[in-house]
Amino acid sequence: MKDAAGELRAGLWTAAGAFVLWGLMPLYWHLLKAVPSLQIVAHRILWSTLLLVAWLAWKRGGGWLRATLAQPRLAWMLALSALLIGCNWALYIWAVNAGHVIETSLGYFINPLLNVVIGVLFLRERLSTPQWASVAMAAAGVLWLTFHYGSFPWIALGLALSFALYGLVRKLAAVESIPGLGVESLYLLLPGLALLLWGETHGQGGFFAGWGAGLVALLVVGGALTALPLIGFAYAVRRVPLSVVGVMQYIAPTLQFLLGVFFFQEAFDRDRAIGFAFIWAALAVFAFDGWRRSRRRALAPVA
Template sequence: MQQTATSGRAGALYAVGAYGLWGVLPIYFVLLLPTGPIEVVGWRIIFSLVFCAVLLTVTRAWRALIAIVRQPRLFFTLGLAGLLIVINWQVYVYATLNGQVIETSLGYFINPIVTVLLGVLLLRERLRAAQWVAVGISAIAVLVIAIGYGVFPWVSLALAFSFGLYGFVKKRVGPRVDAVSGLTLETAWLIPVAIGQLWFVSATSGLVFGNAGAANVVLLLASGVITAVPLLLFAAAARRLPLVYMGLFQYLAPVLQFIVGAFILHEAMPLERWIGFALVWVALIVLTTDMLASGRARRASPLPG
């Protein structure tokens, strides 16, 4: 019992660490200015791969990675995951550096609802009534923001769907792939993308890396650590906490992103945005309440046979 409680407390700390770091990530990317989003993502891919290679060497885990490479289906599935996560990274960094942090927070607020919707579209799952209500309220929220604010929230939807699909692909590989090996192979698949992006920037506006002071160089070099550490904390939390609790902790990241965007970076929050966000929060309350009730019902049901 004592060991379970200790593991639970450790899991909670890991989850707070992971989602907390993801929540303040916009501040980090703003500090990278004047580096543009295409260059940032290019360096992020390369330095993430370097950092993962160091981790694999220190932990002597290369054998596990080689075992994955020898399974073509698993290897190519991680390539698909890499494609989805680079779309997510590119949209996120672009939005952050263009003063749209609040839109990124909306994307991660609606991500749980998009995940439920993807279950219907991809797995033919049947939703409970409360889940349909949450999906419907979210759809109304998007319409309110699009019509009232005059701009379709493509950033939010792109982030929600790319990360939702990424999560779907990662669940397909399940426990067969550890966090470090997974990120290593995903970023390895993306090296041609990184080289292409950096070549494009070099040939057009010119690379900022090395030309904007030592602090900029250090921050860009640290992008690999900034990418990998929250993922490792998340993996450690997921091993120690029930899925229901992980579902509750995930709201910490968009809450912090919203605070950063609205109160630190002072992005606009007109009335229609407040209404749209309020509707999304109502949808999340409905979805979370249903999730908790469903979890209690499963635990209370008698064992079959």
């Protein structure tokens, strides 16, 4: 029991650390605003791939890639998930450095509810009445932002959709989290290197000369900041109930939202507040329904 309690505590702290790091990442990417967004993404791919492949080789030996891809259909499924997560990274970094931090937080607030919709459409899952109410309230919030704020929240929906579809593919792919991420990173490595070479030869790069040692170091460390929270998250979900992780995931968009309002001082007027209020209410109903269901299962007599 003592060991189980220690594992749970370690998992909780690791999950909290991963979500806090994700939530504070806009500050890090803001330090790199002098670097073109696609160059940041390319460096993020390069250095995170080197870190992940080295970690997997150390933990599992040189045959980890062959063993992972030996499973049927896994190669093309991970290629698709790599494309989705690459698009998500590119949109997110561009949005942060273009002054849309609040809208990126909206995307990750919407994401859990979009996961529910995808579960209904693709996995034939059934929703409870509170879950349908949550989806309806979130949709009302998005429509309000579209018609009253004056622009369609395409950044938020693009981030939410790309990450939700990524989650769907990874759910269907029979592979562990870290080896799967390693294969995805290798798929992205060649396009990433091509982007880096194109940037260096067309005046948009400066890694070897121009950006300075400070920016170069930040780009390299950015790879570690990409991989470490994902490794930590994979560690945590094996030790912490998913219902708890589901609630903790709101740490990241909450921190992003607070940074957008108070640090980056982005506009947050009455119309935007009303749209967010619909979505926060939807999340509250969704979280309460999930908590009530998990409590019922825990209290149900064992047959």
